[in-house]
Amino acid sequence: MEGSHSTNKGSGETAINISESKSTKGKAPAAAAAIVATTKAIPHHHHKGGWNRGFSIFDFILRICALVAALAATTTMGTTDQTLPFFTQFFQFQASYDDLPTFTYFVIANAIASGYLVLSLPFSIVCIVRPRAAGPRLLLLIFDTILVGFTTAAAASAAAIVYLAHNGNPNTNWLAICQQFNDFCQRVSGAVVASLIAAVIFIFLVILSAVALRRH
Amino acid sequence: MEGSHSTNKGSGETAINISESKSTKGKAPAAAAAIVATTKAIPHHHHKGGWNRGFSIFDFILRICALVAALAATTTMGTTDQTLPFFTQFFQFQASYDDLPTFTYFVIANAIASGYLVLSLPFSIVCIVRPRAAGPRLLLLIFDTILVGFTTAAAASAAAIVYLAHNGNPNTNWLAICQQFNDFCQRVSGAVVASLIAAVIFIFLVILSAVALRRH
Numbered sequence: 001m002e003g004s005h006s007t008n009k010g011s012g013e014t015a016i017n018i019s020e021s022k023s024t025k026g027k028a029p030a031a032a033a034a035i036v037a038t039t040k041a042i043p044h045h046h047h048k049g050g051w052n053r054g055f056s057i058f059d060f061i062l063r064i065c066a067l068v069a070a071l072a073a074t075t076t077m078g079t080t081d082q083t084l085p086f087f088t089q090f091f092q093f094q095a096s097y098d099d100l101p102t103f104t105y106f107v108i109a110n111a112i113a114s115g116y117l118v119l120s121l122p123f124s125i126v127c128i129v130r131p132r133a134a135g136p137r138l139l140l141l142i143f144d145t146i147l148v149g150f151t152t153a154a155a156a157s158a159a160a161i162v163y164l165a166h167n168g169n170p171n172t173n174w175l176a177i178c179q180q181f182n183d184f185c186q187r188v189s190g191a192v193v194a195s196l197i198a199a200v201i202f203i204f205l206v207i208l209s210a211v212a213l214r215r216h
Numbered sequence: 217m218e219g220s221h222s223t224n225k226g227s228g229e230t231a232i233n234i235s236e237s238k239s240t241k242g243k244a245p246a247a248a249a250a251i252v253a254t255t256k257a258i259p260h261h262h263h264k265g266g267w268n269r270g271f272s273i274f275d276f277i278l279r280i281c282a283l284v285a286a287l288a289a290t291t292t293m294g295t296t297d298q299t300l301p302f303f304t305q306f307f308q309f310q311a312s313y314d315d316l317p318t319f320t321y322f323v324i325a326n327a328i329a330s331g332y333l334v335l336s337l338p339f340s341i342v343c344i345v346r347p348r349a350a351g352p353r354l355l356l357l358i359f360d361t362i363l364v365g366f367t368t369a370a371a372a373s374a375a376a377i378v379y380l381a382h383n384g385n386p387n388t389n390w391l392a393i394c395q396q397f398n399d400f401c402q403r404v405s406g407a408v409v410a411s412l413i414a415a416v417i418f419i420f421l422v423i424l425s426a427v428a429l430r431r432h
Binding site (some may be wrong): 095099100101102134138141142145146148149152153154155156157158159160161163165169171172173174175177186199200205206207209210211213214216 | 227232311314315316318324350354357358361362364367368369370371372373374375376377379380381385387388389390391393415417419422426427430432
């Protein structure tokens with residue numbers, strides 16, 4: 001179907017070129033034939049290459065957005081450390097991300113996502129320079145899919161713990177700790193949101209790559 | 217590149233067929249030409265169609281596996297309900313999945329995944345019957361990617377809570393409840409593992425669809 005479409009387009013442009021050369025009446029038929037040959041050879045390649053280049057540029061921009069989100073999530077969570085200036089009913093006076101194993105995993109997963117995104121930028125540039133290269137695109141799609149799992153898992157598990165820290169759970173006698181560690185909870189919630197944004201961008205990247213692959 | 221490759225292959229097979237018909241010396245040139253025409257028409261289509269059909273059948277089998285895993289996760293978590301026969305230090309005597317909002321989300325997400333998988337089976341069959349159809353494959357890939365996010369989020373958040381139920385957390389004064397509700401915890405852990413298996417199968421489904429799309 002794609003092939004027949006481009007052929008139609010090529011012949012359409014051919015007709016236009018012939019009429020143009022007739023109206024100017026200065027060119028030899030050989031020159032017109034040369035123009036026809038050029039326009040017939042280029043449009044199919046150019047048409048698909050242009051679309052794929054657009055996809056690749058959008059892919060590159062989305063990757064930078066995801067990198068910013070993942071880095072923000074990592075640093076926000078990693079530097080969260082609240083020391084209370086007064087005694088509470090709890091024994092500890094300090095809340096840090098490594099008090100909870102889930103938050104440690106969160107920092108590691110988002111750091112891995114940031115590192116992967118930095119490494120994937122050159123491949124994304126290859127896709128911009130060579131829009132018809134399917135290999136790097138497929139490679140990016142596969143790793144993006146795995147990273148969807150990683151970042152979603154990090155965001156979801158941290159969200160479950162943050163929810164518990166905010167609301168507590170009377171059935172299991174787990175009390176909310178956010179009354180005491182309000183600043184800590186706010187920073188952690190921000191990190192979870194940033195990670196969730198990164199996960200959603202990863203899903204978009206996978207869909208974008210798939211649509212671009214389908215057009216090859 | 218794909219086009220030129222198949223042409224080379226076609227002409228290669230053509231040469232073999234001509235030499236074969238010469239060695240048998242019993243066939244008319246017309247018959248040889250007919251064989252050449254057949255071998256020229258079929259191999260490219262058949263070659264790629266065969267591969268894509270194989271991918272589609274594997275896709276179908278994986279979908280059924282994922283359906284079993286998602287259904288197992290839903291039913292295991294949904295029917296988990298332990299009533300203790302004795303008094304404990306806690307006030308409640310019963311543990312059910314809807315005591316924790318995370319587990320309620322888990323049941324809903326896995327039920328959605330099961331429903332989606334049932335609905336996706338006809339599309340997978342379309343891909344088997346018509347191996348060269350890219351539309352349904354792309355559609356499945358997009359929804360599979362979103363479902364990767366859903367099931368991973370469900371599994372990860374439930375895993376974070378189950379970990380807490382098993383180990384507790386001294387920093388936040390959240391005590392482990394699995395000493396009391398051992399049966400409950402074991403069933404919930406099983407459900408988390410089943411959901412994790414479903415999530416991994418979804419990732420494989422996305423990669424499989426992408427490789428099949430690249431071959432179109």
